[in-house]
Amino acid sequence: MIAAILRSPESPVAAGLRLHGRPEQSAKQLIDCEQKPSLCLLSHGYCGGLVMFKNIAVAALILLSINSLHAETLPKQSYLPLELAQKAVNAALKKCSDDGFNVSVAIVDRSGVLLSQSRHPMAGPHTIKSSFGKAFTSASVGEPSGKLASMIGEKPFLEGLRDMDERLVILGGGLPIVIDDVRVGGIGVGGAPGGHLDEACAKEGLNLLQRTAN
Numbered sequence: 001m002i003a004a005i006l007r008s009p010e011s012p013v014a015a016g017l018r019l020h021g022r023p024e025q026s027a028k029q030l031i032d033c034e035q036k037p038s039l040c041l042l043s044h045g046y047c048g049g050l051v052m053f054k055n056i057a058v059a060a061l062i063l064l065s066i067n068s069l070h071a072e073t074l075p076k077q078s079y080l081p082l083e084l085a086q087k088a089v090n091a092a093l094k095k096c097s098d099d100g101f102n103v104s105v106a107i108v109d110r111s112g113v114l115l116s117q118s119r120h121p122m123a124g125p126h127t128i129k130s131s132f133g134k135a136f137t138s139a140s141v142g143e144p145s146g147k148l149a150s151m152i153g154e155k156p157f158l159e160g161l162r163d164m165d166e167r168l169v170i171l172g173g174g175l176p177i178v179i180d181d182v183r184v185g186g187i188g189v190g191g192a193p194g195g196h197l198d199e200a201c202a203k204e205g206l207n208l209l210q211r212t213a214n
Contacts, residue, residue, distance in 0.1 A: 037195050080110075080115060082115055085115040086176075086183070088116075088205035088209050089118045089205060091204050091205045091207075092189055093120065095162030095200070096197075097120060101121040101123075102118075102123040103198065104123050104130070104131040104189070105165065105187070105201070106128075106132040106134075106139070107185055107188075108185050108188075109185045110183060110185055111139075112136045112140055114207065126190070129169075129193070131189055131191070132169075133190070133203075134172075134186075134198070135185070135186040137169055137188070138171070139177070140165070141176075142170070144150055145172060145195075146171070146199055154185050169190075172199050173190055173192070174188040174189075174196060174202065174204045175187050175199065177206060177209060179209065179210065179213045180213065
């Protein structure tokens with residue numbers, strides 16, 4: 001009924017009267033119903049419900065419009081699930097352990113927030129910070145942390161990058177996590193005797209993520 005009233009070229013009340021089988025109501029009664037619904041309900045006994053129908057229909061249309069607007073503007077973003085991050089950390093930790101290195105491994109999300117971290121019981125306490133810093137650096141700049149270190153070595157004027165954020169650790173061992181051309185985080189390893197060895201372990205964790213995604 002509400003849809004029929006809204007589609008009608010007549011006023012809502014007139015359309016409602018017709019649908020209720022009362023097209024013969026006088027013009028004065030119709031005006032009363034349009035302008036004074038409470039008076040109409042008392043004197044004629046039928047229009048209050050129609051006006052209420054009209055108000056409900058208008059409110060429903062407003063709510064539908066608001067919901068539609070919200071649905072169109074909400075962004076969609078890829079993210080790295082915690083469960084996968086933990087598996088990648090374990091894979092990198094195992095790789096270094098198998099190679100005889102006691103390390104810490106960290107994974108951060110696209111915003112540099114820690115998702116998962118694990119430390120070998122024999123790894124130095126400093127490796128907790130270094131693994132996080134390498135992961136943070138790679139997630140932030142979108143490049144391996146070792147590549148950034150090489151760039152600074154070749155171009156000393158970039159040395160100021162080290163002071164941009166205290167969380168940056170510009171040493172080898174960090175890799176950006178890119179899935180389907182979208183950067184979703186970074187992985188960092190600290191504790192092996194050389195950045196290239198840390199990076200090899202980080203690569204093991206990254207490979208697991210990419211295999212799972214594909």
